Amino acid sequence: MTPDRVRALLDRAVRIAARGxxxxxxxxxxxxxxxxxxATPIAEGFHRVCGGPHAEVDALRAAGARARGATAIVTLEPCAHRGRTGPCADALIEAGIARVxxxxxxxxxxxxGGARKLIDAGVPAELIFHAGADELARPFIKRITTKLPWVSAKWAQSIDGAIALSNGDSKWMSCARSxxxxxxxxxxVDAVLTGIGTVVEDDPQLTPRGVRVQxxxxxxxxxxxxxxxxxxxxLEGxxxxxxxxxxxLDAAAQRRMALLRGRGATFLPLGPRDSLKDALAAxxxxxxxxxxxxxxxxxxxxxxxxxxxxxxxxxxxxxLVGDASAQRGARGIDRDVLAAIPRARLLSVRRRGADALLHYRF
Ligand SMILES: NC(=O)c1ccc[n+]([C@@H]2O[C@H](COP(=O)([O-])OP(=O)(O)OC[C@H]3O[C@@H](n4cnc5c(N)ncnc54)[C@H](OP(=O)(O)O)[C@@H]3O)[C@@H](O)[C@H]2O)c1
Known part of the structure; x- marks a missing residue:
């Protein structure tokens, strides 16, 4: 199979993986x-739920006997260990997959070590880099290598970059579809994080409403x-x-904590100068x-x-808000030279109702 065909099948594998x-x-x-x-597809599969079958096993089930002699194209190296499910490398070997x-x-x-296991069993396993698959794996790679969660911010802004008027009003910037x-x-997601400024100004619930809650x-x-x-x-719900x-914290803050504890709140300490890293690690x-x-x-x-x-x-x-003192998506990073500011990578541009949705990776 040519690398271009492998990449085309990886495009498909990335798209279905995102359903998980x-x-x-x-x-x-x-x-x-x-x-x-x-490169004619026989079957496809994806990892649907934590603890459930991995993508390879899902696809092998769909392929049945047709898997014998076929090629498996996977977004991530097949696993070599027995967790809640068996090693995918073994499942591919047993199903008679000829190449991975x-x-x-x-x-x-x-x-x-799944690739090594496959090769040792006589099944060629080759890494073909694919940017989309790499993006897909980033949250997992970050968690394994840094023990920190994956942090995505979302905000709605005007064409001229305001997220709220100078008086704090921001309801609603974006359309209902967004x-x-x-x-x-x-x-x-496992958690929604906000700041005290937003709690005081908007009093949000931050719960998922009107949607399927996974x-x-x-x-x-x-x-x-x-x-x-x-x-x-x-604090409700x-x-x-x-x-x-x-x-x-001073005594007054500790008294406020006791009141909030009575409302079911729990607390995690920030690091020196209120840094967030240790709290996110916890x-x-x-x-x-x-x-x-x-x-x-x-x-x-x-x-x-x-x-x-x-x-x-x-x-x-x-x-267009046109207000010089309107609030912005980020503040507190003051630099003198534009060239010193790292650029994000633009991953996608989509239309959502009346809004444009831009997806950036830092
Ligand atoms: N359009 C959108 O998508 C969207 C989404 C969420 C929020 N908003 C708007 O963003 C505004 C709030 O932004 P924000 O930057 O002020 O807050 P924030 O980022 O939600 O909360 C953290 C910041 O709040 C500030 N703050 C305000 N009162 C504080 C207090 N009593 N103690 C500690 N920190 C306090 C601090 O900023 P300093 O250290 O700089 O003082 C702190 O860094 C609201 O107007 C809200 O409507 C818009």
Whole structure:
């Protein structure tokens, strides 16, 4: 099979893998296509739910006896270990797969080594890099290599870059279709993170509403001085609320904490100078693999400064605010030279109702 044909089948495998988002995490999203030598697809599969069959096993089931002598194209190196499911390398060998192409090496020291296992069993396994598959695996690679969650920010802004008027009004910047997409995403992530500025100004619930909820996200507030009002909506409902607070709090703040604890809030300490890294590491340790940031410029700027922001979904609404003191998507990063500012990578541009949706990777 030519590398171009392998890449075309990897395009397909990436597209189907993305259907696992919200179901598979903290596992990686993975897609697999089984094809004849001339690249005609026979069957396809993807990892649907954490603890369920991996993509290769899903595709092998769909292929049945037709898998014998065929080629498997997988977005991530087949695993070599027995977790909740058996090793995919063994499943491919037993099914009589003749050749394997994969796009990203498995960074997991426990599960990696599938390609070696296949080669040792006489099944050629070749890595063919594919940018889309690499993007798909990024959250998993980050978690394995840094033990930090994947952090995506979303915000809605005007054509001229305002996320709210100078008086804080921001309802609604984006169209109903864009907002529905955000609700769907809330129902797929482990946590939604906001800042105290947004809690005070907008009093959001940050729950997924009107959509299929695959996981009920924890609500997390960056609130160094414990200013969350006891009647805040973020403390209502079933999803737990956690406040990230300064590690040196005065007596008044501790009294406010006691009141908020009575409303079901839990607390996690921030690091020195209210840095977020240790708190995010602690959240990852407790099972938070994906975080959606829905905040103002203060928190987004802080995450950027600390190098903790992985991607941004920016909804650009068709209005010109024209207000010099309007609020911006990020602040607190003051540089003198434009050339010193790192550029994000633009991954996609789509239309969502009346808005443009830009997807950036940092
Ligand atoms: N269009 C959108 O998509 C969207 C989404 C979310 C929020 N918003 C808007 O963003 C605005 C809020 O943004 P924001 O940057 O102020 O807040 P934020 O990022 O949600 O919250 C964190 C920041 O709040 C500020 N802050 C305000 N009061 C505070 C307090 N009592 N204690 C500690 N920090 C406090 C701090 O900024 P400093 O350190 O700089 O003071 C802190 O960095 C609201 O108007 C909201 O409507 C828009």
């Amino acid at each position: 988002h919200g179901g598979v995490e903290p596992n990686p999203m993975v897609g697999c296509v089984i094809a004849h030598d001339d 192409y994969y796009a990203v090496a498995d960074p997991n020291p426990i599960a990696g 907002r529905a997409m955000v609700h769907r995403e809330r129902g797929r 996981r009920l996200p924890r609500r997390i507030v960056f609130d160094p001085d414990v200013m969350t009002p006891v009647e805040a909506k973020i 079933d999803a737990p609320a956690t406040l990230l607070v300064s590690n040196a 959240l990852a340790e407790s099972g938070v693999a994906t975080i959606l940031v829905e905040a103002g410029g203060g928190l987004v700027g802080r995450l950027l400064r600390e190098g903790l922001l992985d991607e941004a979904w920016v909804f650009v609404a068709p209005l």
